[in-house]
Amino acid sequence: MAERNRGLDDVVLVGLQTGGVPMAYRMAEALQRIDGADVPVGTLDVAFYRDDIGLRPVLPEAASDMPFDLAGLVVVLVDDVLFTGRTIRAALDALADHGRARSVQLAVMVDRGHRELPIRPDYVGKNLPTRRDEVVNVTDEGVDLGEMVK
Amino acid sequence: MTGLLSAADLDPDMLAEMFRLSESFLEVSSRRIPKVPALRGRTVVSLFYEDSTRTRLSFETAAKRLSADVMTFSVGTSSVNKGESVRDTIETIEAMGIDAIVVRHGCAGVPAQVAQWTDAAVVNAGDGAHEHPTQALLDCFTLQQRFGSLDGLRIAIVGDIRHSRVARSDVAMMSALGASVTLVAPATLMPPSLEGWPVATSSSLDDVAGDVDVVYLLRMQTERMGQHLMPSMREYTARFGLTARRAARMNPDAVILHPGPMNRGVEISGEVAELPNALVVDQVRNGVAVRMAVLWWLLGSGTELVPSVDSAVPTADVEDDRG
Known part of the structure; x- marks a missing residue:
């Protein structure tokens, strides 16, 4: 991240509620350790921007918290699992309502495929081939792969 | 729902x-x-x-x-x-x-x-x-923001209880959340019967003001004054208005709510309405x-408004495409 952005001066991390939030803080800690950089962290809840409102229950997890003005910043969206890309689509819309970032990048711990939108991550922890009906769960200890419980 | x-x-x-x-x-x-x-x-x-x-x-x-x-x-x-x-x-x-x-x-x-x-x-x-009900929701939300919880809060609702829909909804919601509510009004402005209301009553704001966390002032419905429920506005203000003198006797942490529109100089004095603990704007x-x-x-939420909000489970016919 530091290499690609030639330093971390204008970079902020924005974790998506809820899985991406602890991830964003862990990344900020890691960047502090590796680079000595103090990268601000914000959180974003995208519930009100989803395109499946009315199709299934949608509830916000927690209020968004953006303690910085996005103008001129490089925003790295952070999420745990990238799947269809619809959450990221919603996040891009939500982000635009908070301000105009200089650029937006995407970091995910797991990319499990099955994209339904033209979205690709810039930083990936692990590419994990999955079946569509499997469930991926990222925790501190590692990644769980299981059957969807219906 | x-x-x-x-x-x-x-x-x-x-x-x-x-x-x-x-x-x-x-x-x-x-x-x-x-x-x-x-x-x-x-x-x-x-x-x-x-x-x-x-x-x-x-x-x-x-x-x-x-x-x-x-x-x-x-x-x-x-x-x-x-x-x-x-x-x-x-x-x-x-x-x-x-x-x-x-x-x-x-x-x-x-x-x-x-x-x-x-x-x-x-x-x-x-x-x-x-x-x-939405007035009660915003009142309780404002109090929860200020105090963290309504549980155990002592609330005085003052004024024309008889004609007030705000009072009815607030009494129900505040007491459901654990607050203890005291209605303060002259007998003519109390409802004919308080049977089943989870409240205490008082006819003196002076007795109550120092002992509560919240003073909730109702709008004096001046249009009903023709009904001879109070001799005059001046008399109402003298006994039930939140004047600067009464406000000074409230607990330092206590707050003042009013559903609006305020009759300054009647149920609330102009200077009290400007106090930092008057939360009308909030x-x-x-x-x-x-x-x-x-x-x-x-x-929008697609969820039934039911107590358990374990609704992250997708409905059977819709694929969960979160992610």
């Missing part, structure tokens, strides 16, 4: 969920662009048979911040003047395709009746001297957020 008609429609678990949701919408309202696309394509009708400024503007602002379309029905310029019944009006606007109706009417029970006639969600924005700001929460619950 298909509507919000009464404060009793919401149990404490649902209220906690509403308050959590309201926090999210407060954050939305604080943004540079205070609008989310959550209710795009939905239509909300505001149907006010009684005068209102803040409640109506608050609901309309809430709907617009959720990107819903708002139809405003002004009784003064409508076919009601030609003698159209409430039922015909409802059927007419429903035929245009609407999702929610926000109703205020001078008669108790009209919103409940309207709910029988329509499939749209009905929100009670005040019916006669009966209920005003109430108005929170009003938009809680009404966004109500409209979102009814029209």
Whole structure:
């Protein structure tokens, strides 16, 4: 991240509620350790921007918290699992309502495929081939792969 | 839940969920662009048979911040003047395709009746001297913000309890959340019967003011003064008005609420209304957020308003494409 952005001066991390939030803080800690950089962290809840409102229950997890003005910043969206890309689509819309970032990048711990939108991550922890009906769960200890419980 | 008609429609678990949701919408309202696309394509009708400024503007602002379309029905310029019944009006606007109706009417029970006639969600924005549930929601949300919880809070509601729908909804919701409520009013402004009300009563604000965490002042309904319920406004102010002298005897942490519009110099003195612990402006700001929460619950969330919010489970016929 530091290499690609030639330093971390204008970079902020924005974790998506809820899985991406602890991830964003862990990344900020890691960047502090590796680079000595103090990268601000914000959180974003995208519930009100989803395109499946009315199709299934949608509830916000927690209020968004953006303690910085996005103008001129490089925003790295952070999420745990990238799947269809619809959450990221919603996040891009939500982000635009908070301000105009200089650029937006995407970091995910797991990319499990099955994209339904033209979205690709810039930083990936692990590419994990999955079946569509499997469930991926990222925790501190590692990644769980299981059957969807219906 | 298909509507919000009464404060009793919401149990404490649902209220906690509403308050959590309201926090999210407060954050939305604080943004540079205070609008989310959550209710795009939905239509909300505001149907006010009684005068209102803040409640109506608050609901309309809430709907617009959720990107819903708002139809405003002004009784003064409508076919009601030609003698159209409430039922015909409802059927007419429903035929245009609407999702929610926000109703205020001078008669108790009209919103409940309207709910029988329509499939749209009905929100009670005040019916006669009966209920005003979204006012109670915003009052309780404001108190929860300030004190963390309403449990154990001592609240005095002062003024024209008899004619007040705000008092009825507030008593129900505040006591459901664990607050102990004391009604303070002259006997003529108390309801004829308090049977079943979980409240204490007092006829002296001086006795109560120093012992409570919240003084909730109701608007003195001057239009009813012709009914000889009080000898004069001056006498009301002398005994029940929150003057600077009485406010000085309140606990330092205690707060003052008022649903508006205020009669400065009657139930609240002008200088008291400007005190930092008078939360009237917070109430108005929170009003938009809680009404966004109500409209979102009814029209957008896709979840039933039930106590257990374990609703992250997708419905059977919709693929979970979160991610």
